[in-house]
Amino acid sequence: MDRHQHPSNNAVLGAPKGWDQAEAPCNALPVTHVEIDGIRQVVSFWHPTADELKAIANGALVMLWVVGNTMPPVALTVEAKP
Template identity: 55%
Template sequence: MQKIQHTSNNGVLGAPVGWNLADLPCNALPITRTHVGDLPAVLSYWRPDADELAALNAGGAVRLWVVGATMPPVMLDVDGTS
């Protein structure tokens, strides 16, 4: 999937401090800082390509990768407005 710019984006995340780009690339990610109720949240928007859409339509699943030893609270959904 390709990250995309969204009209709600109001920030950009870069690689974490000390990240070794030679080991694993980490490019700038456009984000939207917002809230879910009283909790701060960060959104990023992604668009599947034709092959990924075909795989999803054939029953494939969306896979979320988080680098590290644990996973923070995350959500996945579909934004039909972008």
């Protein structure tokens, strides 16, 4: 998937401190910081590639990868279009 610069973006995340770019490149990620019901959240936006859209349409699963030993609270959603 390709990261997307969304009009709501108000920050950019870089690689974590101490990240070894030679071992695994970590590019800047535009994000939007929001607070909903008193809970601070960070949102990033992604465009599936044409091949990924075909795979999803054919029943492929979407995978969420998190670096580390545990899974923080996360959500995958689809942007609501007016």
